[in-house]
Amino acid sequence: MTWTRREFTKLGAMGTAAMAVPGAFAQAEQRVGFAVIGLGVIADHFMRGARQSQHCRITALVSGHRDKAERIAAEYGVPKESIYSYEEFDRIRDNKAVQAVYVALPNSMHAEYTIRAAKAGKHVFCEKPMAVSSAECRQMIDACKAANVKLMIAYRMQYEPLTLKCIDLVKTGQIGTVGAFESQFGFNIQPGVWRTKKALAGGGSVFDVGIYSLQAARLFTGEEPVEFKAYAGTVHKDDPRFAEMEESIEWTMKFPSGVVASCASSYGAQMEGFMRVHGVNGMIEMGPTFGYDGTTMKGRGKGGVRWDEVNSEKDPKQFEREADHFAECVLNNREPKTPGEEGLRDLTYVEKIYEAAGIKL
């Protein structure tokens, strides 16, 4: 099914209405058509999330593998003429069934395809990390502003209810003033994957998984870090996976109020996603967290209250939520909760973390 002129007209009206009436949201039947750029693992999660969403549909695919793309197109009801190679991507401008793109490419290609999509008049929903440098992030923000399209970075955890509940508990003072924070996320990466190539990934595991811990530190403290110190280390010195990047990295951060934090990420050591925030009157930990489902929290707060919860929603629910948020922003002409500026902030910090570790990106 493709987007009809009638639906477009209604969409335009809705958008105007949403701007005029704060609080108005897209109606259930309205759907944003997405072109998915890059058909790897994360795109699969996204497409399954979009399929069960209220406001998204997959209407085009961009891939270098025609066979794979045709198979997926059949699965999602995408017409064959809406399959694009990277070379012919700019023709997507003329596809009226596509209002937005989902950028699920290797990190180094995020900027190029975000900018090309913006120039084609398409809204951009881009995977994290936003890009391989803060300079690229700025170019992406500028391009989307110039084209008057939305730009949202896929920070799943900011749309995950249990994470949001924990942040709210902290913000409403349930554990008292926060003094310190820690988080880790890492895994033992497969050899040969693009994430181990600096030219594609931008750098090591902070770009990929460490960015979750960085995000969490900012969200749970409610502050922006101002100073960074770090050590990178490689135990498997002859391992080709670590020829172009560190194996593990641990960094500490200082925040304006005096909060201190430390985080770690790794491509060699297994680090199930985890975080702890420490207040005067209690603490909250999430672990496992940052994964596609099964997010878990426990803690204790003021007055002896104890928390112990699991989000039992299953993957791809997180993708569905973030996709729907972006679609609602598109449909109602609203700014996403995690715009390009949020991705830029993180990339600025990622650069500082690697600089502190003595690693040139």
Next chain:
Amino acid sequence: MTWTRREFTKLGAMGTAAMAVPGAFAQAEQRVGFAVIGLGVIADHFMRGARQSQHCRITALVSGHRDKAERIAAEYGVPKESIYSYEEFDRIRDNKAVQAVYVALPNSMHAEYTIRAAKAGKHVFCEKPMAVSSAECRQMIDACKAANVKLMIAYRMQYEPLTLKCIDLVKTGQIGTVGAFESQFGFNIQPGVWRTKKALAGGGSVFDVGIYSLQAARLFTGEEPVEFKAYAGTVHKDDPRFAEMEESIEWTMKFPSGVVASCASSYGAQMEGFMRVHGVNGMIEMGPTFGYDGTTMKGRGKGGVRWDEVNSEKDPKQFEREADHFAECVLNNREPKTPGEEGLRDLTYVEKIYEAAGIKL
């Protein structure tokens, strides 16, 4: 009951036998008489542990509070003439019922009373941190060597079975090569206590609780840290508790193999004792840990094995174990597993951590 000449003779024979026959240990009826120096909270744990131990008995008390000392003396069957004030401490030399002292004083007094005890010919079991500086640690080691008495630092966790099991799982490769480690320990300290006075404590929370994380990092990696970076932070800037020391501190360490680690401690933010060690094939976390009981571990290792265990032994079991180890070392003329040199290493690192945080001790 006091030590008899007959028991002493047997002890001498056992000592010789133990030196000659590796693996020989003290017989159940042999007990080392301890003078407890300082009658605070930790001394209470120790005395209860000693009471249920195989090889220890409390035979003297050293305190500035005669009433308190008499009450405790009655409870533990210590004769009134074996209660000493700090001024008259050196007279303990003549008390044949005292073979060892347990130093449970504020940190700044550890060196003085260890050295005085050694000069009085008594073996020394000293609480952690060993002292307030590495220089003091060296003096303590020298004094005990010169007097030919044992010196052991009370690193409880090195005598806690579940911690030892976890270390063994790591050392035997059950989670593969270790790449990274993290640990935290901290609490919201009461105002006015001696630990908030730099002259008595030596410095902030690393001396008290951070030293557990530091120890754990060394034990679980099996390596000695070679580089340190740190941030100290104080959120409650006008709080008199933090007039002389930082509120929270987060530090990272690098180890020779390339392992990286980060640890945190705090006197303002609640940080239930916790540690995680990350290997190529799995990870182990302990939390809560470092406490007097209830130590908990879970993890996953090679071949999909999963661990989930709690040590359900109750306080003061840990104190009993470490006291018995020390007594066996005294009775059998063996070197304790955690001698003064172990305390010296940690103090050297504590000094480096504070230096890295820009804090002058």
